[in-house]
Amino acid sequence: GDSVTQMEGPVTLSEEAFLTINCTYTATGYPSLFWYVQYPGEGLQLLLKATKADDKGSNKGFEATYRKETTSFHLEKGSVQVSDSAVYFCALSALNSGNTPLVFGKGTRLSVIA
Amino acid sequence: SQTIHQWPATLVQPVGSPLSLECTVEGTSNPNLYWYRQAAGRGLQLLFYSVGIGQISSEVPQNLSASRPQDRQFILSSKKLLLSDSGFYLCAWSVSERYEQYFGPGTRLTVT
Numbered sequence: 001g002d003s004v005t006q007m008e009g010p011v012t013l014s015e016e017a018f019l020t021i022n023c024t025y026t027a028t029g030y031p032s033l034f035w036y037v038q039y040p041g042e043g044l045q046l047l048l049k050a051t052k053a054d055d056k057g058s059n060k061g062f063e064a065t066y067r068k069e070t071t072s073f074h075l076e077k078g079s080v081q082v083s084d085s086a087v088y089f090c091a092l093s094a095l096n097s098g099n100t101p102l103v104f105g106k107g108t109r110l111s112v113i114a
Numbered sequence: 115s116q117t118i119h120q121w122p123a124t125l126v127q128p129v130g131s132p133l134s135l136e137c138t139v140e141g142t143s144n145p146n147l148y149w150y151r152q153a154a155g156r157g158l159q160l161l162f163y164s165v166g167i168g169q170i171s172s173e174v175p176q177n178l179s180a181s182r183p184q185d186r187q188f189i190l191s192s193k194k195l196l197l198s199d200s201g202f203y204l205c206a207w208s209v210s211e212r213y214e215q216y217f218g219p220g221t222r223l224t225v226t
Contacts (some may be wrong), residue, residue: 032213043120043204043217051213089158091140101173102150102215106157108142 002027004090006105013080013112020097021075023064023090031092033057033066034102038087047088048073077112080112115139120205127225131190133178135221137205140186145207146214148215149180152202160165164188201226 007022008112025031032051036044048057053068073090092104117140127133139145149161160173162180166187170180177196188205202222205216 034214036217041220043220044206046214046216051190060153101160101163101211104158 002031002092002103003094004103004105006088006090006108007104008108010109011085012112013110015082015112015114016079017034017112019075019077019080019084021088021090021110022104023075025071025092027031027071027088027092030068033064034091034093035062035073035075035076036089036091038089040086040109041055043058044089060092072075080110082114085112116207116216118205118207119220120203120215120221122221123219126220126222127195127223128196129225130194133190133195133199133223135190135203135205135223137188137190137218138186139207142186142207142209144185145209147182147187148206150204150206152204152220154201158204163189168191170202195225197225199223 003026005024014032034049035047036099037047038044039081047062050057053066056065064073066073066078087107089107091102093102119138121136146165148163150158151161152158162170162172164182167185169183177192179191197220202220204220205218208215
């Protein structure tokens, strides 16, 4: 079945460091890919998305490129801030239908220290 | 714009008591609706989803149930809570022709 694999956390970085959170997927067809962020005590927020190969999603300084050849969608940010501390989830939607529930990775906790 | 509400925000219930969590969506029609549970330090577990009034798909057999009495209302229930039902419950919605799900603020349930 479809699945998403994220790097194990927690990830601890100093402020202004470069961030990469790895995400790889297994799916039939051509899925849409998403990154969600969850701040402490809150629900998930859609951070960015990409719907076809080579698309780059970006938001709030975060970027991720849909790499079909490596089945990956790694999240990157050039300079993290303390306010980026959160749990990040990679997800996919395998079919071109919103009726299909998303498949989520297990999440990666990021802690940014000043 | 669309908004999603969940209540209550927090709940402490004794083992064996009933449960009712409510989720409502505003600003859209005929959304797909979802209930997830997130145990402490764990990922998301899809519990139920609904593509229309009275249409519920269950992903995990357990002592929870879901109902959709109105187009934009989704209710999660239990007749008798277990300790293992403790967690953070999240409701989400999506538009059928799109892919993203949008999440509510969540309900923190502690079963004592």
